[in-house]
Amino acid sequence: MNIEEIRKDFPILKRKINGKQLIYFDNSATTQKPVQVINAIKNFYETYNANIHRGIHTLSQEASEMYEDAHKKVADFIGANDMQEIIFVRNTTEAINLVMYSYAMENLEKGDEILTTIMEHHSNLVPWQYVEQKKGIKLKIADIKDDGTLDLDQFKQMINEKTKIIAITHISNVLGTINDIKKIRKMKKDAILLVDGAQSVPHMLVNVKKMNCDFLIFSAHKMLGPTGIGVLYGKKELLEKMKPFLYGGDMISKVEQHKSTFAILPWKFEAGTSNIVGGIGLATAIDYLNKIGMQNVRDHEKELVKYFLEKLEDRNTIIYGPKDPEIKGGCISFNIKGFNYHDIASLLDKSGIAIRSGHHCAQPLLKRLGTTGTCRASFYIYNTKEEIDKFFDILNKIRG
Numbered sequence: 001m002n003i004e005e006i007r008k009d010f011p012i013l014k015r016k017i018n019g020k021q022l023i024y025f026d027n028s029a030t031t032q033k034p035v036q037v038i039n040a041i042k043n044f045y046e047t048y049n050a051n052i053h054r055g056i057h058t059l060s061q062e063a064s065e066m067y068e069d070a071h072k073k074v075a076d077f078i079g080a081n082d083m084q085e086i087i088f089v090r091n092t093t094e095a096i097n098l099v100m101y102s103y104a105m106e107n108l109e110k111g112d113e114i115l116t117t118i119m120e121h122h123s124n125l126v127p128w129q130y131v132e133q134k135k136g137i138k139l140k141i142a143d144i145k146d147d148g149t150l151d152l153d154q155f156k157q158m159i160n161e162k163t164k165i166i167a168i169t170h171i172s173n174v175l176g177t178i179n180d181i182k183k184i185r186k187m188k189k190d191a192i193l194l195v196d197g198a199q200s201v202p203h204m205l206v207n208v209k210k211m212n213c214d215f216l217i218f219s220a221h222k223m224l225g226p227t228g229i230g231v232l233y234g235k236k237e238l239l240e241k242m243k244p245f246l247y248g249g250d251m252i253s254k255v256e257q258h259k260s261t262f263a264i265l266p267w268k269f270e271a272g273t274s275n276i277v278g279g280i281g282l283a284t285a286i287d288y289l290n291k292i293g294m295q296n297v298r299d300h301e302k303e304l305v306k307y308f309l310e311k312l313e314d315r316n317t318i319i320y321g322p323k324d325p326e327i328k329g330g331c332i333s334f335n336i337k338g339f340n341y342h343d344i345a346s347l348l349d350k351s352g353i354a355i356r357s358g359h360h361c362a363q364p365l366l367k368r369l370g371t372t373g374t375c376r377a378s379f380y381i382y383n384t385k386e387e388i389d390k391f392f393d394i395l396n397k398i399r400g
């Protein structure tokens, strides 16, 4: 991996913030975009902008082909059988809501159980709370151990014959913990297994067949792609049985005055004019990542995490989550004793360094950790050890 060459593809990295070179360590929130993705979006609007699936004319056919190809590219990227298993939605949050409305609300009965964990993003918790309130199901929330890894013994004990859905994040966006999905699948083979891949798919090789999950969900904007486009992978036989999520144009096969039949997958779940350019942007981002190789992405982040953690260790610093890079993704949460997390982020911003501070949309987890927020540094392919050195030049001055 040639980081200097990669950095040249990201125009925003040349920006100065408060007179200092930007150091962007907020990649868990969203990533920056390479010129290849920016140009693919520009090229769409400049040369073949048209609506898909309806037109006979050349532009519409070109746009349709590119949009369909984007589904195929995503399918290959995560090891799905084919594009029928790939639904484009707005983001991770919408994909989980799709499963919640079209699967959970339709199939679960009073007394059934959904099992999730305390380390979930609100996106993978609040929808299940709705099912609990509306359907009288039981929402069970498995705890973590003090090292920030999932308490697998407790998790196993919480599974029983009533467990109908297991909804779990692959990588925690606060702790960085990588959950062992294969192990979890072995604990319960006949429940629906939904994996929130928002923090894993962009950063490591993820294969739906190897994990044997029923749903895998992620957002393009966290993997070099544009905002407004996300992915729901679902096993075909499951998606086929599920009712549509949104009704109207584009998702139909035949419409009569009082009844309709629906389109084949994936279009049954893509009602209305799609985010065509978003899909094409995502496909370009996947091309970019494939060229680097996902194993290289992961190895690079592991190295940065190791380097960062060595420097972070200090008696006035609280580090949350595992410290072993083998079981940690590229994000690190911490607090400095005696300082508010927002103040740290704001002081770093004065030196051009972007980190995230606050609850990271995981309030129950933060409560479990005994705080209301943390500072979070998160890395991607364009980050370097030199940037980490500059970060610690500032942080060490702050923490003394």
Ligand SMILES: Cc1ncc(COP(=O)(O)O)c(C=O)c1O
Residues within 6 Å of the ligand: 028, 029, 091, 092, 093, 094, 121, 123, 124, 169, 171, 172, 173, 196, 198, 199, 219, 230
């Ligand atoms: C683990 C995880 N799940 C879900 C989400 C929500 O993603 P989006 O805002 O793209 O819907 C995030 C975003 O930070 C996340 O980190």
